Amino acid sequence: MKAVALTRYLPIDDPQSLFDVELPKPEATGHDLLVRVEAISVNPVDTKVRSPKPQEESEPKVLGYDAAGVVEAVGPRVTLFKPGDAVFYAGDITRPGSNAQYQLVDERIVGLKPESLDFVQAAAIPLTAITAWELLFQRLPFSIDSGGYEKTLLIIGGAGGVGSIAIQLAKLASFTVIATASRPETVAWCKSLGADHVIDHRQPLAPQLKACDFEQIDAALNLADTDRYWETLGELLAPQGHVGLIVEPRGALNIGGSYKSKCIGIHWETMFGRSRFQTDDMIEQHRLLNQVAALIDDGHLRGTHTETLGTINAANLREAHRRLESGTTIGKLVLAGWGSEGFASLALFRASQGSSFPRRRE
Ligand SMILES: NC(=O)c1ccc[n+]([C@@H]2O[C@H](COP(=O)([O-])OP(=O)(O)OC[C@H]3O[C@@H](n4cnc5c(N)ncnc54)[C@H](OP(=O)(O)O)[C@@H]3O)[C@@H](O)[C@H]2O)c1
Numbered sequence: 001m002k003a004v005a006l007t008r009y010l011p012i013d014d015p016q017s018l019f020d021v022e023l024p025k026p027e028a029t030g031h032d033l034l035v036r037v038e039a040i041s042v043n044p045v046d047t048k049v050r051s052p053k054p055q056e057e058s059e060p061k062v063l064g065y066d067a068a069g070v071v072e073a074v075g076p077r078v079t080l081f082k083p084g085d086a087v088f089y090a091g092d093i094t095r096p097g098s099n100a101q102y103q104l105v106d107e108r109i110v111g112l113k114p115e116s117l118d119f120v121q122a123a124a125i126p127l128t129a130i131t132a133w134e135l136l137f138q139r140l141p142f143s144i145d146s147g148g149y150e151k152t153l154l155i156i157g158g159a160g161g162v163g164s165i166a167i168q169l170a171k172l173a174s175f176t177v178i179a180t181a182s183r184p185e186t187v188a189w190c191k192s193l194g195a196d197h198v199i200d201h202r203q204p205l206a207p208q209l210k211a212c213d214f215e216q217i218d219a220a221l222n223l224a225d226t227d228r229y230w231e232t233l234g235e236l237l238a239p240q241g242h243v244g245l246i247v248e249p250r251g252a253l254n255i256g257g258s259y260k261s262k263c264i265g266i267h268w269e270t271m272f273g274r275s276r277f278q279t280d281d282m283i284e285q286h287r288l289l290n291q292v293a294a295l296i297d298d299g300h301l302r303g304t305h306t307e308t309l310g311t312i313n314a315a316n317l318r319e320a321h322r323r324l325e326s327g328t329t330i331g332k333l334v335l336a337g338w339g340s341e342g343f344a345s346l347a348l349f350r351a352s353q354g355s356s357f358p359r360r361r362e
Helices: 044-050 119-123 126-139 161-172 184-192 205-211 230-236 283-297 314-325 346-351
Strands: 002-009 019-022 032-041 053-062 067-074 086-089 102-106 110-112 152-156 176-180 197-199 217-222 237-245 265-268 305-308 332-336
Touching (some): 019 346, 032 086, 044 314, 067 119, 086 119, 110 283, 119 332, 126 161, 126 237, 126 265, 161 176, 184 197, 197 205, 217 230, 230 237, 314 332
Parallel strands (some): 152 176, 152 217, 176 197, 237 265, 305 332
Antiparallel strands (some): 002 019, 032 067, 032 102, 067 086, 086 110
């Protein structure tokens, strides 16, 4: 099968940072589905895993944590899906990823693809929807059924992949949503998704909130930079408020001060947590993806795909990584289909180990 992989962790402008290779097609066992991948999306986690470091892999490592495709075969313990089902999922960061024609994924973290979305649009959804849903409705103490009624929610990084779903979920939960965006096109995108107010995260937040008649906020999702907004959020959050975090801090955070005196709840979300630790409730991700699909099919949530960068190959994926590393993408980037060009064989890869891989195909 065709796949895009790495063996060395290189800057994205290096053509060997991601390369095309033929790998053996895997076989489904246990709870696994073998999925024929039709479309993939890219996320900052792909660039973080790929980021330059001295480590080397002896075998090609496949990244990619968002896919839509069709179940080709199922393991003997599978009960939720059958061959031919169209599915969408983010997958498990400890296993080979979705940048391959076929991928194994545990059925308990897979949902049925929304019927109203094609594979391209569906691939844009899973990782960000799982993140925003788990954060808002499973880590913070809010329910989707009016849990945000008469409450204000500040979403930092509203136009990013996670923000684009979080704004919509927060509106469904009846929050008054204040999103942040710093450019005219990201401001317009946040408003189109339902944000009630949009303020600029490059400017001081307090005076902008005051101008919208908010002295304090009930909850905040920091989807961009944990350290940068930490102190400000401590000041802006109301007593007994809540902050949701998804980005690893660069340094130590003072969890005392305003956070302690105001009894502010600090909540972490890592969407790979359930699959990484094989938690007893990992089937919650199957359920939430199906709920998201139903909300999309009923017209309550809309897709967040903004651009397709071509077929799935190393050159197009390098371009996707480059865009994500710029920190200026809006919504989600997708790659779809596999093209007709040949990928280098694994035998060629093995023969070339010790020298430079990939080499041009003869
Ligand atoms: N823990 C988890 O499970 C989890 C899951 C998903 C993502 N994440 C992490 O969450 C972060 C966001 O992910 P994403 O997919 O939403 O990213 P993304 O799509 O790449 O976000 C792009 C957006 O970020 C905004 N932005 C850039 N710098 C900002 C800043 N300093 N403050 C506020 N907004 C800023 C930009 O808006 P403007 O152009 O308007 O400035 C841009 O539209 C990443 O670090 C990602 O790795 C964690």
